[in-house]
Amino acid sequence: MVKGDAICGLRRQISPLGPPPHPFADGYARIAIELEVQFRTYTGRENKSFELADAFQASPMPLPLPRSKQSPSSQDSVLRTRRSISGQHTTISPPEARPVEVDCDPCLIREWLDLCLHKHSDTCSSPLGGLIPKIRLVDIQKEAIIEFPRTEGGEIPPYIALSWVWGSTKAKSGLTSDSAVRAAEPGFLNSFCLPPAVEDSRKLLEGLGERFLWVDLLCIAQDDEADKQFYLPRMGAVYSRSLFTIVANGMNGLQDGLPGVKPDTRLRSQITFEIDGITIISCLEPRLRLRSDEYSIAIFKQNEVVPPWQTRAWTLQEKLLSPRCLLMGSRQMYWECLQASYCEETWFEHLPNGIEKTMVATYEPMESIFSWDLVRQPREQQTNYYQNFHRCFADLLERYNDRKLTFESDVLNAFQGMLSILTGITEVEFLWGLPCSLFEQNLLWGTFGKSKRSLQDVPSWSWLNYRDSKAADYSEILFSPVAIRCSYRVKPTPNEDKRGFHLRQISNVRQYPSDIEQLDLNSSGARLVEVDDIVPSMQSRINPLFHILFWADTIDVQWQRRDTSYGKNIVGDLLLYPSADVTMKTTEGEGSDLQTKIATFLADHGLNSIQPKNSDCCELVGHAIIDTQRVNDREKVDCIVVKVLAGIGNTHSSAKYDRALLIVEKDGIAQVVGQPIILKGMKDIKWREKLVILG
Numbered sequence: 164m165v166k167g168d169a170i171c172g173l174r175r176q177i178s179p180l181g182p183p184p185h186p187f188a189d190g191y192a193r194i195a196i197e198l199e200v201q202f203r204t205y206t207g208r209e210n211k212s213f214e215l216a217d218a219f220q221a222s223p224m225p226l227p228l229p230r231s232k233q234s235p236s237s238q239d240s241v242l243r244t245r246r247s248i249s250g251q252h253t254t255i256s257p258p259e260a261r262p263v264e265v266d267c268d269p270c271l272i273r274e275w276l277d278l279c280l281h282k283h284s285d286t287c288s289s290p291l292g293g294l295i296p297k298i299r300l301v302d303i304q305k306e307a308i309i310e311f312p313r314t315e316g317g318e319i320p321p322y323i324a325l326s327w328v329w330g331s332t333k334a335k336s337g338l339t340s341d342s343a344v345r346a347a348e349p350g351f352l353n354s355f356c357l358p359p360a361v362e363d364s365r366k367l368l369e370g371l372g373e374r375f376l377w378v379d380l381l382c383i384a385q386d387d388e389a390d391k392q393f394y395l396p397r398m399g400a401v402y403s404r405s406l407f408t409i410v411a412n413g414m415n416g417l418q419d420g421l422p423g424v425k426p427d428t429r430l431r432s433q434i435t436f437e438i439d440g441i442t443i444i445s446c447l448e449p450r451l452r453l454r455s456d457e458y459s460i461a462i463f464k465q466n467e468v469v470p471p472w473q474t475r476a477w478t479l480q481e482k483l484l485s486p487r488c489l490l491m492g493s494r495q496m497y498w499e500c501l502q503a504s505y506c507e508e509t510w511f512e513h514l515p516n517g518i519e520k521t522m523v524a525t526y527e528p529m530e531s532i533f534s535w536d537l538v539r540q541p542r543e544q545q546t547n548y549y550q551n552f553h554r555c556f557a558d559l560l561e562r563y564n565d566r567k568l569t570f571e572s573d574v575l576n577a578f579q580g581m582l583s584i585l586t587g588i589t590e591v592e593f594l595w596g597l598p599c600s601l602f603e604q605n606l607l608w609g610t611f612g613k614s615k616r617s618l619q620d621v622p623s624w625s626w627l628n629y630r631d632s633k634a635a636d637y638s639e640i641l642f643s644p645v646a647i648r649c650s651y652r653v654k655p656t657p658n659e660d661k662r663g664f665h666l667r668q669i670s671n672v673r674q675y676p677s678d679i680e681q682l683d684l685n686s687s688g689a690r691l692v693e694v695d696d697i698v699p700s701m702q703s704r705i706n707p708l709f710h711i712l713f714w715a716d717t718i719d720v721q722w723q724r725r726d727t728s729y730g731k732n733i734v735g736d737l738l739l740y741p742s743a744d745v746t747m748k749t750t751e752g753e754g755s756d757l758q759t760k761i762a763t764f765l766a767d768h769g770l771n772s773i774q775p776k777n778s779d780c781c782e783l784v785g786h787a788i789i790d791t792q793r794v795n796d797r798e799k800v801d802c803i804v805v806k807v808l809a810g811i812g813n814t815h816s817s818a819k820y821d822r823a824l825l826i827v828e829k830d831g832i833a834q835v836v837g838q839p840i841i842l843k844g845m846k847d848i849k850w851r852e853k854l855v856i857l858g
Contacts, residue, residue, distance in 0.1 A: 219443050220260040220509060260444040263433060263495050263507045267423030269370030272489060275498040275505050276407060278512060279487060283502040287486045289533060291584050292400030295319065299338075299346070299382040300375040303365050306353055308338065308346035308381055322375035323368060324402050326481040326488075327360040327411035328471045329380070329569070337380035340387040355381075359420030360411040366424050367409065377401060391576070398580025399484045399587075403533075407487035407500075410478075412470045414493040421491040430493045433508070447494040447508050476566040477573070480581040483532045483559075501533050532581075538588060549600065550637060552589050556598060557634035564630055571616045574627050594651070594669065594708065595625040602669045603645040607635045607807060607822055609838065615732070615790065622709055622858050623834040624824075644809040647713040647855075650692050654707035664694055664702045666712070690714050696854055701831055710832070710858045716806040716850035722789060722825070722837075724798045737785035737804065737825075737839055784848070787825050789837035802827055804839055805855060826857065833857050 279287050297312045300322050311319045336356065338346060345351060357365075361378055368376055384390040394401070402408055413422045414430070422428045434445040470492070472478050482488070490497040495507040503516045532538055537551045545551060563578060575596060582593045591600040598605050606624055614630035626632035653665040668691060692712045697705070705712070718739070725734040789800070808822040825837040833855055 219445055259510045260442065261508055261510045262435070262444065263429075263447060265423075265429060266426060267367070267421075267491070267496055268507075269367065271507065272367075272496070272498075273371055274512065275489075276487070279498075279500045279503065283500060286502055286533075287500045289486065290400065290404040291484065291532070291538075292397055292403060292580075292587060295397060295400045295404070298377070298401065300377055301352070301365075301381055302375060303368050304374055305349045307349055307351045308343075309375075310347070319404075320375055321373070321406050322377050323364075323371075323373055324405040324408045324481075324485070325360065325364050325376060325378040325411070326402075326408050326472070326478055326485070327358075327378075328475050328478070329358075330471075332358050332380065334380075334385035337385045338383065340384045340390070343384050343387075352381075363421035363424040364409055367421060373406070377405060395576050395579045396583040398480055399584035402481055402484040402580075403486060405485070405487075407489055408481065408485035410472060410482075410488050410490045412472045412490045412492050414470050422493045423491065423496065429495075444508075474567055476563060476568045477577045479563055479566055480578065484580060484584065486531055486533050501531060532584065548589075552585075552591065553598070553601070553634070553637035556585070557637060560626065560632070560634045564632060571618060574616060574618070575621075595622055596627050597625060599669050602649055603647055603807060605635050606649075606824065607838065609633050609635070622711075623836075624711065624857055646689050646806045646809045647715045648689050648691050649711045649713045651709075651711050652705050652707040664697075664705075666692060666694060669711070689716075692854065697856075701856070704832065705856060706858070710856050712854070712856050714852055715855050717853045717855070718784075718804045718848060718850055720784060720802050720804055722787060722800045722802045732788045732790055732837075734788050735786070735800075736783055737787055737802070737841075739782045739784050783842070785839045785841040787837040787839040789825065800827065800836075802836065803833070803853070804841065806850060826855070828855075831856060 294313060297310060298319055299308050299310045300320070301307075302309050313319060336358075342351075342354075358380070361380060364376055364378065368374070383394050409421065411421055413420070420428065422430070433447060436443050487500040488498070490499065497507075498505040503514075505511050535551075535555055536545065537548075537555050542548050559581065563581075568574060568577065578596065582596070586592055589600075591598050593599065594602070597608070608626045610626070610629040610632045616628055616630060618628055621627050626634070649669045650666045651669060653667050655663055655665075692714060694702075696714075697712070720737045720739060722735045723738055725736065785804070787802075789802075803826050805824040805826055807824055823839055823841055824835055825839045826833040827836050835857065
């Protein structure tokens with residue numbers, strides 16, 4: 164309906180949309196209908212014509228019966244006919260509208276799966292993550308949870324995985340270490356009050372004739388940390404080896420379960436009518452706006468509510484690691500695999516690749532890690548292999564931090580499956596979420612400083628601490644020479660003396676692309692930390708795999724607070740003490756007064772409104788936004804600037820020390836409090852070498 168005082172009449176004009184995404188011979192399924200709308204104005208009534216696009220689709224023949232009302236023989240006949248059309252005819256007929264039933268149709272899901280298994284088995288059946296030593300699966304026939312160890316000659320049976328939003332579901336309502344002892348007993352599941360999505364998945368598998376289901380709530384002991392740490396890094400193997408992944412993509416999340424499995428759980432029915440002998444049916448997912456030169460009226464407003472599944476951090480890796488997905492939406496189902504896409508409301512099964520993803524606007528396309536060049540192409544065929552890796556990592560981190568976590572302590576666990584897969588593909592290890600390849604450059608991840616996570620036992624140098632963190636800009640700094648060489652303490656093996664102290668250089672796993680100049684690790688002059696550099700009393704305080712150690716060029720500064728704040732973090736100036744020996748050379752020439760330097764710096768960084776206060780320090784050397792929680796919201800803080808890169812730009816000799824870390828040291832252990840911007844006009848600063856232990 165049209166909102167407001169208007170009369171709407173449907174004109175008998177139908178036109179195909181173009182240009183079509185497929186080479187159809189006779190038109191296109193979605194159509195544009197011209198409307199004539201009469202508006203009441205001060206001078207009477209006025210008629211205007213509008214075009215309504217993407218709201219309806221047409222079928223030149225009567226709509227087929229729903230599958231539930233077809234006989235098995237007619238279903239087989241239709242399936243054989245469609246496969247014959249797609250496999251033998253060179254001229255592809257246009258897709259036709261298809262009515263969506265009140266309940267989801269398992270026969271249609273089975274057809275989508277069979278099409279993928281028969282036509283794309285080489286590309287859509289490429290499991291990642293290696294073999295799974297063991298896995299628990301829900302046996303819906305026995306109503307039990309069976310553990311399948313992978314033995315010689317034995318195979319894990321086919322299974323379907325579930326990706327869903329827990330919502331208010333508590334971990335204690337799932338499998339525990341105690342209940343796992345009797346989980347294989349027939350009827351074991353009857354003792355659980357299962358969430359709607361899990362219960363609906365069982366019913367859907369029954370309709371599909373499948374027996375085994377993987378769902379995290381029931382297949383991982385929720386109170387057993389060892390069990391979690393076994394399975395979480397193997398999420399890539401779990402999802403990529405499943406037949407497909409069911410996605411609970413309803414608008415109401417947990418309350419929806421799987422829309423269409425139970426009666427009356429789908430939103431809105433379709434409208435069907437005829438014009439000039441052509442059957443017209445409304446689209447359940449319209450991407451439409453009513454437009455004219457003078458008016459813009461939305462006849463059908465696209466639902467702008469994003470389903471909870473698309474906003475959760477845990478589900479991102481489940482989405483990316485699944486080569487096949489069945490999205491159970493509030494209005495209809497979608498099938499996404501690496502080669503094709505299908506939906507309920509239109510018959511696309513006869514096309515080589517199904518529906519174009521751009522036609523569907525109400526959900527995010529199911530991009531998979533399998534579609535990345537990093538995965539699809541052999542390493543030797545990629546000229547920019549490590550640039551591709553860092554680009555993929557930066558994009559992945561940005562998308563992950565856009566999503567939400569119920570428990571912020573899960574920030575690494577919910578990402579661990581993806582990192583494990585990337586390690587298996589690229590051989591690049593990760594330390595607290597940072598790639599060990601080019602580790603020192605990757606320490607320069609950025610943040611707007613507005614949204615800090617409340618985490619414990621996470622090192623201050625990791626991006627995990629901030630919700631808005633982003634990876635270091637690979638195009639600017641990733642291949643610049645470094646001024647530090649980081650190491651960490653190796654965790655003792657069970658047979659070693661726990662008091663033993665051994666270091667591993669993280670830079671030993673440094674890797675560079677073949678088309679980038681090989682950088683000499685010794686070119687920066689930074690020396691490697693040796694065990695003898697650390698006094699015995701300090702060695703006992705260094706935690707394995709947590710603290711990083713390096714020799715660095717540093718300067719002592721005082722951070723002085725400004726009035727402007729960014730969320731929980733505060734803007735401030737970095738000032739050298741009067742005793743510091745420094746010469747200022749700015750673009751305005753040597754000898755410019757301090758106020759000119761400050762004004763130039765602030766203007767360069769969009770901070771014109773910040774006015775510096777008087778200070779006992781002699782020179783402004785930079786600017787930083789620091790975490791006030793770590794410094795107790797003080798006006799002035801004694802800090803240390805740590806030089807990370809030896810130079811940025813086309814010429815490595817032009818050392819612009821504008822990439823550094825700002826740390827605060829207490830009792831010999833330092834923490835990162837900010838990433839400073841150092842004035843590019845600074846020259847001849849006397850940096851002092853210092854052993855930094857950063858946690």
